[in-house]
Amino acid sequence: MQTAIENRSSLEESIKHALSRQQFELYYQPQVNSTGRIVGAEVLLRWQHPVHGMILPDDFIPIAEETGLIIPIGLQVMKSVCRQLKIWGNGPLKDNLHLSVNISACQFQQEDFVKKIINVFESVDINPARITLEITESMVLGNISETIKKMQALKKKGIKFAMDDFGTGHSSLSSLKKLPLDQIKIDQSFIHDIPENNDAAVIVQTIIAMGNNLGMEVIAEGVETTAQKDFLLIMSLSQCAPSVSFQNKELHI
Ligand code: G
Numbered sequence: 001m002q003t004a005i006e007n008r009s010s011l012e013e014s015i016k017h018a019l020s021r022q023q024f025e026l027y028y029q030p031q032v033n034s035t036g037r038i039v040g041a042e043v044l045l046r047w048q049h050p051v052h053g054m055i056l057p058d059d060f061i062p063i064a065e066e067t068g069l070i071i072p073i074g075l076q077v078m079k080s081v082c083r084q085l086k087i088w089g090n091g092p093l094k095d096n097l098h099l100s101v102n103i104s105a106c107q108f109q110q111e112d113f114v115k116k117i118i119n120v121f122e123s124v125d126i127n128p129a130r131i132t133l134e135i136t137e138s139m140v141l142g143n144i145s146e147t148i149k150k151m152q153a154l155k156k157k158g159i160k161f162a163m164d165d166f167g168t169g170h171s172s173l174s175s176l177k178k179l180p181l182d183q184i185k186i187d188q189s190f191i192h193d194i195p196e197n198n199d200a201a202v203i204v205q206t207i208i209a210m211g212n213n214l215g216m217e218v219i220a221e222g223v224e225t226t227a228q229k230d231f232l233l234i235m236s237l238s239q240c241a242p243s244v245s246f247q248n249k250e251l252h253i
């Protein structure tokens with residue numbers, strides 16, 4: 001117990017240090033539509049530790065959330081994302097590239113979340129329509145009407161919202177009905193098991209049809225093999241109009 005507490009507090013100190021020393025880096029997982037065009041990317045945080053090397057989010061985001069350090073980290077991520085979009089906006093990628101950013105429940109639940117996000121967009125001067133905020137069901141467990149109010153305030157500025165990790169954890173159909181979402185991201189555990197596993201295949205097919213019928217974009221996370229991609233394409237073509245995009249392995253730019 002004592003060791004766990006000591007590890008925790010030393011990890012907290014290291015995270016603070018990492019924040020001030022700019023040790024957090026952004027990686028990008030490209031999102032490709034069914035015609036093969038890159039339409040955007042999801043931004044994923046990596047900690048480049050001078051001694052331990054690359055540390056993945058699962059090993060530091062939970063502590064950052066518990067200690068509240070995710071608030072300054074999240075703000076730093078958003079500023080970096082906007083600056084990157086600004087740089088790309090002057091190059092050949094122009095305006096079409098979209099970036100998706102993960103938001104923790106405690107960030108979203110901050111009273112001044114909407115104001116802070118809009119401030120970043122305005123200070124860097126980028127079009128908010130190029131950003132999608134990825135939220136999870138845990139956000140909705142708090143105050144749903146407050147959640148909807150904040151989402152609508154940001155949507156008025158053009159920001160889009162995605163439900164992350166759909167199909168796992170607490171994700172429920174009732175929040176799809178209530179929340180003003182633009183996109184559903186099918187959790188990679190389902191994609192991992194297609195096309196061989198029939199149950200996973202039926203689940204994926206059903207989520208795509210449902211998302212499209214609700215007027216939402218659908219993104220399949222963790223598409224790594226040609227067989228997975230082909231299955232998703234054939235399935236999408238065999239339904240009336242449904243479409244699905246793919247998110248692949250990440251790049252560091
Ligand atoms: O890259 P990887 O698949 O290991 O990321 C796992 C999870 O880590 C993501 O789905 C997301 O929940 C979380 N994560 C990654 N980057 C960020 C970030 O910038 N902010 C927050 N809050 N979570 C992130």
Ligand code: MN
Pocket residue numbers: 042102134164165
């Ligand atoms: Mn995500």
